[in-house]
Amino acid sequence: MFAIPKTKIILLLFSLLIATSMLAQDAKMVSIKRGTYVPLYGTTDKKAVAIQGFNIDVYPVTNAQFVAFLKKNPEYSRSKIKGLFAEKSYLAHWESDFNYGKNNLSNAPATNVSWFVAKKYCECQGKRLPTMDEWEYVAMADEKRIDARTKESFNHYILAWYEKPKTYANTVGDTFKNYWGVYDMHGLVWEWTSDFNSIFLSGESRKDKDTDKNLFCGSGSINATDLMNYAAFMRYGFRASLKAKYTTRNLGFRCAKDLK
Amino acid sequence: MKKVFLGLFVILLVLQSCNSNKNTPNNANKPISELSIYNLPSKWTNQNGENIEMKELKGKVLVMVMIYTSCKAACPRLVADMRNIEEHLPENIKNNVKLVLVSIDPVVDTPKRLKSFAIENKMDSEQWVFLRSTEENTREFAAVLAVNYKKIAPLEFSHSNIISVFNADGELAYQQEGLGVNSDQTIQKITEEAQKIN
Numbered sequence: 001m002f003a004i005p006k007t008k009i010i011l012l013l014f015s016l017l018i019a020t021s022m023l024a025q026d027a028k029m030v031s032i033k034r035g036t037y038v039p040l041y042g043t044t045d046k047k048a049v050a051i052q053g054f055n056i057d058v059y060p061v062t063n064a065q066f067v068a069f070l071k072k073n074p075e076y077s078r079s080k081i082k083g084l085f086a087e088k089s090y091l092a093h094w095e096s097d098f099n100y101g102k103n104n105l106s107n108a109p110a111t112n113v114s115w116f117v118a119k120k121y122c123e124c125q126g127k128r129l130p131t132m133d134e135w136e137y138v139a140m141a142d143e144k145r146i147d148a149r150t151k152e153s154f155n156h157y158i159l160a161w162y163e164k165p166k167t168y169a170n171t172v173g174d175t176f177k178n179y180w181g182v183y184d185m186h187g188l189v190w191e192w193t194s195d196f197n198s199i200f201l202s203g204e205s206r207k208d209k210d211t212d213k214n215l216f217c218g219s220g221s222i223n224a225t226d227l228m229n230y231a232a233f234m235r236y237g238f239r240a241s242l243k244a245k246y247t248t249r250n251l252g253f254r255c256a257k258d259l260k
Numbered sequence: 261m262k263k264v265f266l267g268l269f270v271i272l273l274v275l276q277s278c279n280s281n282k283n284t285p286n287n288a289n290k291p292i293s294e295l296s297i298y299n300l301p302s303k304w305t306n307q308n309g310e311n312i313e314m315k316e317l318k319g320k321v322l323v324m325v326m327i328y329t330s331c332k333a334a335c336p337r338l339v340a341d342m343r344n345i346e347e348h349l350p351e352n353i354k355n356n357v358k359l360v361l362v363s364i365d366p367v368v369d370t371p372k373r374l375k376s377f378a379i380e381n382k383m384d385s386e387q388w389v390f391l392r393s394t395e396e397n398t399r400e401f402a403a404v405l406a407v408n409y410k411k412i413a414p415l416e417f418s419h420s421n422i423i424s425v426f427n428a429d430g431e432l433a434y435q436q437e438g439l440g441v442n443s444d445q446t447i448q449k450i451t452e453e454a455q456k457i458n
Contacts, residue, residue, distance in 0.1 A: 083294040084404065115403060197403055198410035200418050244403030 027065065027125070029055040030181040031259060037137050037147065040232030041199075051137045056130055057254035059109075059172040059183055060191060061121060063100040066110035069121050071098055076117050083245075086114035090247045107171045109189045109252035115244040118192045118253040127255035129194035132239070134256060139186065141179035155227035161187045162234055168250045189252040190238060199240040292318075296430035297404055302397035307374040307390035315430070317389070320358045321453045322426040323446075326407045328365035329377040330415045337439045338421055339381055345423070346387065348447050353454035354387065356428075362401060363392040364409045364417055406435075427453045 032055070036048040070077050077097040081090055091112050095101030113121075115129075122128050130138075142148035149155075161167065168189045175187035242251075292298045298315035305311055325342055327335040339361075346359055361383075363369035369377075374390035377383075383390075393401070402409060409419035423446060425434040434449040 082299050084296065084299050116400075119400070195399060195410075197399070197406075197408045200408060200410070240408075243406050244400075 027061070027255070028058045029257065030058055031055050032134070032138055032180055035137070035146070037133075037140065039133065039136060040149070040229060041236040049133050051133060053259045054130070054134060055257040055259060056134070056138055056180075056182060057127075057256070058181060060189060060252045060254045061110050061118075062107045062172055063104055063110050064106040066113070066121065067098055067100060069124060073120070073124065076120060081117070085116040085245060086247060087245050090114060090117070092247075093249065105169070105171055107173075108169055109172055109184070111168050111189055111249050111252045112247040113192075113251070113253065114247050115192050115196065115242070119194070121253070122255035125255055127257045129192055129253060130256035132193040132195050132198065135185075135191065135193045138178070138180055138182055141182075141185075143176055143178060146179055149228050150225065152227065155231055158186045158231045159227060162231070168252070189250050190235075190248075192251065192253040193239070196239045196242055197244065199236055290429075293429050293431060295432070297426060297432075298430040300400065300404065302393055302400065304391040304393045304397070305371050307371055307378050307388075309371040312391075317358055317360070318430060319428050319457070321356055321428060321433075321450055321457070322358050322360050322424075322430075323450060324360045324362060324405065324424045324426065325422070326362045326364050326402060326405065326409065326419060328363055328417055328419075329369050329373055330365065331417065334419070334421055334439055338423070339383075341423060341436075341440065341443060343381070343383065345443050345447055345450070348443070349454075350451060353451055353458065356454040356457045357387065357450060358389050359383070359387055360389045360391060362398070363390070364398055364402065364407075364419055365411075365415075366392040366395060366398055368415065425449050425453065428457050 032051070032053060034051060034053040036050050038046050038048050074080055074097070075082075076085075078091045078094060079097050089112060093101075093104065093112055100106070119129055140147045140149045142151065142154045167187060170188060172188065173183045175184050177183055178185060292315070298318055300314055303311060303313055323342065323345060325338055327338055329335075342359055342361070349357060361374075363374065369392050371390075371392070374392065378388060378390055392398075405422060405424050407420045407422050409417050411417050421437065421439050423436040423443075424432060425436075425446060427433045433453055434446060436443060436446045
């Protein structure tokens with residue numbers, strides 16, 4: 001009776017193997033319901049943008065997850081990466097190719113990663129980077145509501161973080177959990193988006209300058225809307241300053257995925 | 261039972277698949293350098309409907325610009341700039357140069373449309389290459405050129421006006437920014453790079 005068929009054991013082992021390899025790769029995701037929102041920057045007529053439903057990682061990608069990726073794809077390690085895909089500061093704060101060192105926590109966000117490699121990482125998980133609209137859509141939620149952008153305390157929280165140094169060394173999941181169940185959209189690191197290179201601040205586009213005008217030529221008093229616009233201006237301005245091979249210490253990423 | 265195993269193997273293979281697309285070294289003469297655009301594996305279609313990989317252009321000096329054919333504002337001037345550059349290239353190096361126009365609107369810019377755009381704009385000789393790919397590949401390529409673009413309405417895009425020169429190895433040699441700017445330096449750089457091939 002105790003003779004379990006050999007095939008069953010092998011089958012079990014196989015399933016285990018698959019389960020563990022799935023676990024190793026699978027970061028927790030939540031689904032975001034479809035909706036519309038008016039971006040704070042980059043639209044002329046304040047027209048709403050439609051967001052299709054999608055899944056997004058609950059946390060930014062961590063050092064531990066990133067090192068696992070590098071071990072599988074050593075051509076993206078610090079010493080092997082091609083200059084086309086990342087500048088010299090790529091993973092500069094790490095101890096060596098596959099070791100993020102004692103000074104960096106395993107569950108701190110992976111930063112100093114270029115757009116090319118962030119994109120590749122997500123592809124290797126069967127995912128993709130979120131679009132800027134998707135990211136902004138998720139990021140406008142506080143704990144309770146989908147769109148908290150006009151709430152003064154929410155804006156104060158975001159702007160207070162922009163002033164706080166070195167939050168990149170913190171662990172993921174230490175900030176608030178938002179309406180969707182997503183952490184760290186504000187308060188930890190800036191994040192790459194798939195279409196970060198779609199912003200115009202320099203006047204190349206005749207239509208993108210609306211917020212500037214509101215910001216600089218607006219009224220004298222500062223209200224919640226001004227704070228909100230200011231925070232958005234910081235975010236979009238930062239993105240516009242990036243190039244795909246740039247890496248900075250306070251810039252990480254998370255992945256997204258289409259709904260099936 | 262065998263079928264189950266086979267299925268499991270397939271799943272395992274799929275899970276590992278991301279390891280398999282390592283860069284395959286180019287057999288043609290010397291290896292691709294670190295900063296070369298030929299490290300990009302993306303596939304493109306030209307105005308004749310032929311599928312090509314970017315690295316098939318290796319060995320030529322490339323003058324590249326990103327445009328879309330339904331564009332009314334900046335692109336006609338960018339296209340004029342490209343034509344002006346082509347006209348001013350010395351005859352003895354023209355064979356070493358390709359002028360490449362990459363579409364940022366691959367949905368609308370079918371190979372057929374690119375072809376008729378080429379004919380309309382008298383850019384139909386051997387030297388001119390029009391390319392389109394997926395939106396994702398296009399976004400990645402733009403990232404390499406540091407070109408920003410964004411769809412702002414149907415048939416309307418904002419985009420940077422940058423003409424890039426790549427040497428025979430696919431390394432960025434020069435960028436000209438702006439519309440209707442003086443192209444002398446661009447032409448000089450192209451000539452310099454193209455003479456190295458002769």
